[in-house]
Structures are given as structure tokens and as C-alpha cells.
Amino acid sequence: MLDETQRLSLFWRIFLLNAAVVTVAFALLMVGPFTVSTPVLLTEAMILSGVLVVMLVANAGLLRLGLAPLERLTRTMNTVDLLRPGHRLAVTGRSGIADLIRSFNTMLDRLEAERAASAARALSAQEAERQRIAQELHDEVGQTLTAVLLELKRVADHAPEPVAGEVRQVQETVRNGLDEIRRIARRLRPGVLEELGLSSALKSLAGEFSTAGLTVRRTIDGDLPALGKETELVLYRVAQESLTNTARHSGARQVTLKLTHRPRPRDVRAGESAGGEIELRLRDDGRGVAGAAEGAGIQGMRERALLIGADLTIGPAPGRGTEVLLRVPLGEEDQRGTEVLLRAPLGEEDQR
Structure with missing residues (x-):
């Protein structure tokens, strides 16, 4: 009955x-x-x-x-957000209501999977395009400006002094433009990340932003486990976007960047510790988010975090300012440094 x-x-x-x-x-x-x-x-x-x-x-x-x-x-x-997945409704009630809740949860599973797949394709295409642009900036525009510098030097060496001084000023302007192009190319395609690893890339990134009144203090663990290429890229891009937002919008004077490895407690039965997480924390002393709507930059950070199953939290820092916290769970494939297929950067021009 x-x-x-x-x-x-x-x-x-x-x-x-x-x-x-x-x-x-x-x-x-x-x-x-x-x-x-x-x-x-x-x-x-x-x-x-x-x-x-x-x-x-x-x-x-x-x-x-x-x-x-x-x-x-x-x-x-009314409150579900595909950028914050995992929330499901408990199946209660009888017959039709329970079936409706189960159907809703199944729909969420499908939507989250489809969004993750489409975001991965879009970000991969974006990565390929940015790499192409960076390569052209380096090979085409960079070489052209280098040739212009050499020609200006030759002209300055043979010109009379008043003209030579003006040519050297033009030469300096071109040299500054060449440096800026190289800087943009490095941000589009962080070669230091591929060649020297995550720690060196974050140190270099902190040095780039430690200008114009902004001081970046960094603390990076020396015992980081081997990470996959995708995980390293996500950590680097989240740090880059966070520092870009801080420099452009927060009015902060100081930023702290911490990258730490938090292993799980040792399993006595297994005789070893497994997994754990990588934690990236950036905290500034600026104006804070103050309930501002999330822009394309933060949404891109959330989409990128979803690709590796990471948890991204953005909110007010203790005292004042903004805190960005990215927790990346480590599985066996991350411990071995297995490369994940999906790769895509978050451009510095994305706004908060």
C-alpha cells in the first residue's frame, strides 16, 4: 500500500x-x-x-x-551557479516530486560537464592564439624593431652632433617599445614557466609587478611536489590575474603571495602520506572587493580552476584589502607530474 x-x-x-x-x-x-x-x-x-x-x-x-x-x-x-559546482538537492518527497528533484540534479550534472568541456575548448583555442601572437611579436615585430635600432645606431654614429642626439633619443624610444613588446610576449606565453618551473615563474612574476609603488612579497615552499603542466599553468595564471587586478583596481601598496604544499596526514595503515593540496594565497591591502560584481577576469579564473578541480575563493582579507585563495587537490597523477591535456592562459587584459 x-x-x-x-x-x-x-x-x-x-x-x-x-x-x-x-x-x-x-x-x-x-x-x-x-x-x-x-x-x-x-x-x-x-x-x-x-x-x-x-x-x-x-x-x-x-x-x-x-x-x-x-x-x-x-x-x-534561483541560486545555482555553474561556476561553483557540486551543489545538489537532497532527494526527498515521494513519487513525482522525488523524480523531479532527481531530474534536476541530473540536469545540473550534464550542464556542468558541458560547460567544463566548452570552457576547456575555448581556453585551449585561446592558448593557441596567444602563443601564435606571442611568437609573431617576438619573431616579426621584435626582429623589425631590432633592425631599426641597429640602423638608428649607424645613423647616429655618422650624423653631426645635434642630429645624433635626436637620433639617440628616438633610439631609446624604440628600445623601450621593444622591451614592452617582449614583456607582452612573455605574459602571453610564459616561457620561464616551461623552462624553469612554477617557482621561478612566480618569482619572476612578482618581480614584474614590484614597480610603481606596489611591493610584492613572496613566500614559496621549497618542497613542492611535481605538478602537471596544467596545474602549474592554472596556478601561474591565477596569480598573474590577481596581481593584475590588484595593480589596476585596488590601490594597494603591498601584496603577499604565498605558495604552500599541505600534505595530508600520514596514513598509518598505508605507511605513507597521500595527496594533500597546493594552496596559492594572494592578499593585498587595497580597497577590497566591497561586494562588486565579478567581471570577466574573475569568471575566467573560476573556469580555469574548474578544469583541474580546484576551489577558488575571493573575498575580503582580514583587516582590509582582498584575498584570493586557490586550493588545488593533489591526486596520484599530480604527484607524478602527469601532464593534463587542457591548457589555456588567462590574459592580463581581462578585467575584474
Whole structure:
């Protein structure tokens, strides 16, 4: 009997609840010592009103109990965010409501998987395009400006002094432009990350941003485990985007960058520690986020974190400023340094 009740649709359950309440009230009126006069006496009106109130209260309670899962489902649908995956609604209720919740959870699984796949394809295409642009900046524009510098030097060496001084000023301007192009190319394609590893890349990145009144203090663990290429790239790009946002928007004077390895407690039965996490923390002393809407830059950081199953938290720092915290769980493949296929950078021009 219980299984048959659970298979009833929502319509029939609500109908049967109402029918039960009306039937009970009708039976009480039929078997009870109740009479209705014409016109209705005050006592009779009070009894009928009491019965009506009881019917309404019982009906409202039963409907509230039956429709409560739908209210939770509505709240979840209004607050779900695909950039913060993993939230699922507990399957409660019976028959149609439970099926609806299960279908909603399945839909979320499919949407999150499709979003992750599409984001990976988009970021991979972006990476390829940025590498191509960086290569052309280095090979084409860089070589052209180098040739211009050599020609300006030759002209300055043979020109009379007033003209030679002006040519040297032009030469210095071109040299500054060449340095800027090389800097942009390095940010588009961080060669130091591929050649020297994550620690050296973060040190170089901190040095680039320690200018124009901004001081970057870095602390990087020396016992970092071997990481996959994708994990290293995500850590580097999140740090780069965070420092870019700090320099452009926060008005901060100081930033702390910490990269630490937090191993799991040793498993006595296994005789070794496994997994753990890599934690990247950036904290500035600027104005803070102050409830500002997340822009393309932060959304790109979240999408990138999802690609490696990392958890990204952005919020106010203790005291003042903004704190960006990226926790990257380590599996066996990360411990061995296995390379993940998806690779894509987050451009410095993305805004907070």
C-alpha cells in the first residue's frame, strides 16, 4: 500500500488529501448531533465556522508538507551557479516530486560537464592564439624593431652632433617599445614557466609587478611536489590575474603571495602520506572587493580552476584589502607530474 501511495502523482496526492479532509468533516456532520436552523443560530454558526477553520488548517498543513520539496527546489534553481559546482538537492518527497528533484540534479550534472568541456575548448583555442601572437611579436615585430635600432645606431654614429642626439633619443624610444613588446610576449606565453618551473615563474612574476609603488612579497615552499603542466599553468595564471587586478583596481601598496604544499596526514595503515593540496594565497591591502560584481577576469579564473578541480575563493582579507585563495587537490597523477591535456592562459587584459 505504501509503495502504491509513493507512485501516485502530485495531483492525485493533493486531491486525496483534500478529499480526506472533506470526507472527515462530512462524516462528523452526518453522525454528530449537528443541526442547522433557518435562519442559522449563533451557536450553529460558531460550530460550522470552527469546522471550516479546522478543515482549512489541516488542508494547509498537509499541502505545506507535501509541497515543501518544491519550495527547496525553487530556491536552489534561483541560486545555482555553474561556476561553483557540486551543489545538489537532497532527494526527498515521494513519487513525482522525488523524480523531479532527481531530474534536476541530473540536469545540473550534464550542464556542468558541458560547460567544463566548452570552457576547456575555448581556453585551449585561446592558448593557441596567444602563443601564435606571442611568437609573431617576438619573431616579426621584435626582429623589425631590432633592425631599426641597429640602423638608428649607424645613423647616429655618422650624423653631426645635434642630429645624433635626436637620433639617440628616438633610439631609446624604440628600445623601450621593444622591451614592452617582449614583456607582452612573455605574459602571453610564459616561457620561464616551461623552462624553469612554477617557482621561478612566480618569482619572476612578482618581480614584474614590484614597480610603481606596489611591493610584492613572496613566500614559496621549497618542497613542492611535481605538478602537471596544467596545474602549474592554472596556478601561474591565477596569480598573474590577481596581481593584475590588484595593480589596476585596488590601490594597494603591498601584496603577499604565498605558495604552500599541505600534505595530508600520514596514513598509518598505508605507511605513507597521500595527496594533500597546493594552496596559492594572494592578499593585498587595497580597497577590497566591497561586494562588486565579478567581471570577466574573475569568471575566467573560476573556469580555469574548474578544469583541474580546484576551489577558488575571493573575498575580503582580514583587516582590509582582498584575498584570493586557490586550493588545488593533489591526486596520484599530480604527484607524478602527469601532464593534463587542457591548457589555456588567462590574459592580463581581462578585467575584474
